[in-house]
Amino acid sequence: xxxxxxxxxxxxxxxxxxxxxxxxxxxxxxxxxxxxxxxxxxxxxxxxxxxxxxxxxxxxxxxxxxxxxxxxxxxxxxxxxxxxxxxxxxxxxxxxxxxxxxxxxxxxxxxxxxxxxxxxxxxxxxxxxxxxxxxxxxxxxxxxxxxxxxxxxxxxxxxxxxxxxxxxxxxxxxxxxxxxxxxxxxxxxxxxxxxxxxxxxxxxxxxxxxxxxxxxxxxxxxxxxxxxxxxxxxxxxxxxxxxxxxxxxxxxxxxxxxxxxxxxxxxxxxxxxxxxxxxxxxxxxxxxxxxxxxxxxxxxxxxxxxxxxxxxxxxxxxxxxxxxxxxxxxxxxxxxxxxxxxxxxxxxxxxxxxxxxxxxxxxxxxxxxxxxxxxxxxxxxxxxxxxxxxxxxxxxxxxxxxxxxxxxxxxxxxxxxxxxxxxxxxxxxxxxxxxxxxxxxxxxxxxxxxxxxxxxxxxxxxxxxxxxxxxxxxxxxxxxx
Amino acid sequence: xxxxxxxxxxxxxxxxxxxxxxxxxxxxxxxxxxxxxxxxxxxxxxxxxxxxxxxxxxxxxxxxxxxxxxxxxxxxxxxxxxxxxxxxxxxxxxxxxxxxxxxxxxxxxxxxxxxxxxxxxxxxxxxxxxxxxxxxxxxxxxxxxxxxxxxxxxxxxxxxx
Numbered sequence: 001x002x003x004x005x006x007x008x009x010x011x012x013x014x015x016x017x018x019x020x021x022x023x024x025x026x027x028x029x030x031x032x033x034x035x036x037x038x039x040x041x042x043x044x045x046x047x048x049x050x051x052x053x054x055x056x057x058x059x060x061x062x063x064x065x066x067x068x069x070x071x072x073x074x075x076x077x078x079x080x081x082x083x084x085x086x087x088x089x090x091x092x093x094x095x096x097x098x099x100x101x102x103x104x105x106x107x108x109x110x111x112x113x114x115x116x117x118x119x120x121x122x123x124x125x126x127x128x129x130x131x132x133x134x135x136x137x138x139x140x141x142x143x144x145x146x147x148x149x150x151x152x153x154x155x156x157x158x159x160x161x162x163x164x165x166x167x168x169x170x171x172x173x174x175x176x177x178x179x180x181x182x183x184x185x186x187x188x189x190x191x192x193x194x195x196x197x198x199x200x201x202x203x204x205x206x207x208x209x210x211x212x213x214x215x216x217x218x219x220x221x222x223x224x225x226x227x228x229x230x231x232x233x234x235x236x237x238x239x240x241x242x243x244x245x246x247x248x249x250x251x252x253x254x255x256x257x258x259x260x261x262x263x264x265x266x267x268x269x270x271x272x273x274x275x276x277x278x279x280x281x282x283x284x285x286x287x288x289x290x291x292x293x294x295x296x297x298x299x300x301x302x303x304x305x306x307x308x309x310x311x312x313x314x315x316x317x318x319x320x321x322x323x324x325x326x327x328x329x330x331x332x333x334x335x336x337x338x339x340x341x342x343x344x345x346x347x348x349x350x351x352x353x354x355x356x357x358x359x360x361x362x363x364x365x366x367x368x369x370x371x372x373x374x375x376x377x378x379x380x381x382x383x384x385x386x387x388x389x390x391x392x393x394x395x396x397x398x399x400x401x402x403x404x405x406x407x408x409x410x411x412x413x414x415x416x417x418x419x420x421x422x423x424x425x426x427x428x429x430x431x432x433x434x435x436x437x438x439x440x441x442x443x444x445x446x447x448x449x450x451x452x453x454x455x456x457x458x459x460x461x462x463x464x465x466x467x468x469x470x471x472x473x474x475x476x477x478x479x480x481x
Numbered sequence: 482x483x484x485x486x487x488x489x490x491x492x493x494x495x496x497x498x499x500x501x502x503x504x505x506x507x508x509x510x511x512x513x514x515x516x517x518x519x520x521x522x523x524x525x526x527x528x529x530x531x532x533x534x535x536x537x538x539x540x541x542x543x544x545x546x547x548x549x550x551x552x553x554x555x556x557x558x559x560x561x562x563x564x565x566x567x568x569x570x571x572x573x574x575x576x577x578x579x580x581x582x583x584x585x586x587x588x589x590x591x592x593x594x595x596x597x598x599x600x601x602x603x604x605x606x607x608x609x610x611x612x613x614x615x616x617x618x619x620x621x622x623x624x625x626x627x628x629x630x631x632x633x634x635x636x637x638x639x640x641x642x
Contacts, residue, residue, distance in 0.1 A: 338608060429580075429607045429608055429609035430564070430578055430609060430614070431578050432576065432578070432611075433486060433487060433575065433576040433578075434575050434576075435573075435574045436572065436573045436574075437572050437573070440574075445487065448611065450577070450579075451610075451611070452609060453610030454610075472578070475578075476564075479563070479580050479582070
């Protein structure tokens with residue numbers, strides 16, 4: 001960012017972004033162009049030697065021409081970037097934040113402060129190399145409702161984020177002077193700015209969580225199946241005296257024979273998805289800023305992501321224990337945040353990527369305490385699916401329960417993949433009773449709890465009608481709590 | 482009390498206009514009659530094996546016409562003290578309860594056939610992605626009045642997100 005008062009095509013009150021922005025924004029495009037050129041050149045000449053001979057062996061003309069073209073291209077890129085930069089700006093106006101760009105084709109985007117849901121600071125790889133970052137302002141709305149100011153120095157990023165959040169607080173204080181919004185929870189220490197809640201996640205655990213998954217089972221299972229079947233053939237004499245060594249060789253042959261390329265692509269995809277997950281969640285740290293009622297998340301290996309979630313916007317939490325983590329007692333925690341509905345990606349809505357179950361419980365407990373301002377108390381009532389629901393969910397029925405606590409509704413479901421959802425009473429948007437022909441025959445009712453969009457959806461499945469009735473009465477009573 | 486909500490013919494709930502059945506039957510006709518004519522023509526002129534298929538589709542058509550009547554009579558609503566209740570379905574019964582304070586905004590839609598019958602669809606929008614509180618086939622004046630009443634109550638009991 002250059003000096004704010006500077007005149008020029010961008011107008012007063014508007015601030016420039018870092019001059020490297022157009023280049024960085026076009027970085028991917030440039031890289032792709034270079035790759036295409038290199039690929040074509042390499043394909044054209046059968047041997048690299050030919051190319052070198054072509055360049056060096058024909059006098060000074062061709063190298064000079066290449067250098068000239070390169071210089072010209074660089075000059076054009078530089079001029080275009082400079083023009084593009086001159087017309088890029090962002091502006092913190094009285095009640096909204098604006099960004100704009102473009103000389104001939106102008107684009108403007110605005111976000112009203114009172115619609116801002118969250119402000120994140122991200123550092124993509126290229127920008128990170130130059131010590132720059134971007135500020136992403138999330139607003140309530142669909143998929144494409146965010147506004148990204150890129151790129152600024154990290155200090156400017158933090159300053160802009162603080163300014164946007166402060167402006168939002170001011171406007172909300174003006175419009176609705178409710179003390180509950182700004183007051184910290186009663187049991188929070190006001191002296192500390194931020195309290196660490198979890199992390200950084202230890203690399204071995206993250207590695208384990210990334211590796212232990214359904215993909216690795218798919219990778220291991222076919223060889224085991226082949227080996228077992230060949231061993232069985234050998235044992236029962238179908239294969240007429242196949243030795244163990246031959247069985248192993250046949251196993252390898254069968255796996256390799258299924259399509260070597262297919263296996264290689266599968267393994268590559270598996271490794272890539274593991275890497276992606278690792279990259280996202282490396283060094284995941286969760287902390288709480290109780291004075292401002294916010295959660296901070298920072299994570300990432302190649303690009304550090306800093307995310308701010310206002311605690312008030314947390315609507316539901318879900319502790320998930322996948323089948324393959326159950327021997328290790330690990331869990332992951334997802335949450336629904338109002339305003340992140342269109343986002344839908346794993347990044348914005350993961351509260352903990354992987355944690356031992358007691359830690360996950362403690363974090364969820366602490367967060368529910370921050371949302372509701374109440375301490376943990378034992379549950380008041382608990383209803384489970386009756387035994388007859390074994391006909392509808394033969395495995396899961398034992399783990400289908402609903403618990404009523406003073407702070408929240410707790411619904412469990414699933415047995416191989418155990419889910420425990422916690423919803424503060426005041427966040428429930430309504431509920432829906434559902435009954436199909438089978439559940440009517442068995443006299444069972446599903447109660448779906450309607451929530452803001454996100455990864456967590458909650459249905460209290462297969463309750464006895466009396467229990468469903470009680471649950472509905474509780475939902476009616478605690479609506480405003 | 483709440484669980485007789487699962488009874489499709491509960492008199493405590495107000496049914497929507499029976500004219501909705503006519504609207505839905507007309508749109509069913511639009512879907513079914515052209516394929517039926519085509520099938521029948523093909524059956525007559527091309528291959529008699531297509532005639533049983535025509536009969537099956539005709540049977541399905543009659544069944545759908547009957548089903549529409551059943552569905553519409555089960556589509557009911559109730560303005561309760563603190564929330565709006567919208568019920569639909571007989572075999573697959575679904576009863577949505579929306580607290581007035583959770584209503585964000587209300588849509589009124591009038592499709593061409595609905596409009597011809599003087600009907601409208603009222604859709605309650607909450608912050609929830611799953612809630613499907615949609616009330617089809619209210620008389621237009623009643624729909625407007627309902628929207629006014631619901632927005633007033635929503636304003637009084639407005640809860641922040």
